[in-house]
Amino acid sequence: MPLYLVNNDEIGVNDLPKERRALIMLFGGTGDLATRKLYPALFNLYKKGNLRDHFAVIGTARNKINDAEFQELVAKSVAKESDDKKLIANFASHFYYEAHDVTDVKHYSVLREKADELDKKYDLQGNRVFYISMAPNFFGTVAKNLKTQNLLTENGEFNRLVIEKPFGRDYESAKQLNDELSASFDENQIFRIDHYLGKEMIQNIEAIRFGNTIFEALWNNRYIDNIQITLAEDLGVEERAGYYDNSGALRDMVQNHIMQIVSLLAMEQPVAFKDVDIRSEKVKALRSLRVYDVVEASANFVRGQYGSDNSNKSYREEDGVPADSNTETFVAGKLLFDNYRWSGTPFYIRTGKKLAGKFTRVDVVFKKPLVDIFAFPQSGSTPLNDNVLTIFVEPNQGFSLRVNAKNNEQGFHTEPVDLEYMEDQKNTPQPYERLIHDVLKGDGTNFSSWPEVASAWKFVDQIRRVWDIQQPNFPNYIPGSMGPVAADELLARDHRQWVYKINR
Known part of the structure; x- marks a missing residue:
């Protein structure tokens, strides 16, 4: 041989x-x-x-x-x-x-x-x-x-x-572009690359959900309190100021990367692990996403722009950025689905530049037991912590499940314990390697279909319209933080908090 x-x-x-x-x-x-x-x-x-x-x-x-x-x-x-x-x-x-x-x-x-x-x-x-x-x-x-x-x-x-990307800057421009492409290529011949869909742990969402009864049986509004998605960057706009000031975090990150992650977390189980079936379920999920009116958009979305500190220039001082720019460098929002699986369970998202670090993570927060038998006044025990499944997308790749367990001290006291698995990244293919290989195979699973793009734009456009008629108070967060205080208040109003947080 x-x-x-x-x-x-x-x-x-x-x-x-x-x-x-x-x-x-x-x-x-x-x-x-x-x-x-x-x-x-x-x-x-x-x-x-x-x-x-x-x-x-x-x-x-x-x-x-x-x-x-x-x-x-x-x-x-x-x-x-x-x-x-x-x-x-x-x-x-x-x-x-x-x-x-x-x-x-x-x-x-x-x-x-x-x-x-x-x-x-x-x-x-x-x-x-x-x-x-x-x-x-x-x-x-x-x-x-x-x-x-x-x-x-x-x-x-x-x-x-x-x-x-970018595939348009709003629904109308995206539709016009899609019509131009569709005149020469069929939809199954068009591969819209979103490199986040080539990342190891983004692709692992389907394996974690549909390959484990312990999660899929609980993956609904009866057992999940909320889901949080964070895409943080520690750098500013760097040499992309010209592009970024005409785009902003909402168009640059939310419409594509975040909405794709949301659809993978929210979709129903596909009939088979095939691109047509997976895309079909992602589209159904996005179509059930509530498109906000003016009042809802104002209440459920927060924008920010970084200011300066001793070692960092403000966004408005960056080369190529107008001194009066109102382009947002941070977005946080609350998404709601009007369907049987997710009704009443919010998806919280946030992304921004000049934050506390460069990382992407998904935190799935499960509901606490209806009765905490360990927290009666006479027990002296602290209340139970949330069970949280965290999917670490980058820079580390893996996941952890936070559970409550008894500690080894005298008496009976519970404390959170993380069951963790982290991948060896040495032999992990990079996103573009995976995606180009999928193009050569003709596998559209990890690419955005036009109905997905259209649904995402319709949602994002409404937020953009509201922001365009409101005057923001910028800058409103300092480099090295996790964004403006309003992003924390967004969850506090629902008596919740971000799983990943830092001391201000």
């Missing part, structure tokens, strides 16, 4: 991962995302054997460089992934470059000729992935020209379009 070397280990041909044949055409091939994330992701798939001899990449951008210079750029971008220079050189040899203006129809004929040439050279069997890593205003233009200039093949197994 033939033997192959994969990560310096000899394995038989029958043990190799399934090879994916495809031409990948990357618009924005010299950009920051491509060099930091996409090329290392492709290289890791190459090392593992998911990509081998039968793949090619055409990078396009306005830059005037040749194939050799492009291959050098690719090799440099993956250098930290391996010490094997020959392996890197072999990988980079599959990359080709074409200077391209996406608005010039004539340029697409050059791309078509190059794509047909590489299809024959690498025996790609007509399979094509078109990855647009550019500003969203070019998505529709590229998709239209790919169709009209005959870059989509009819003799292959697939043509797939991959696009990065």
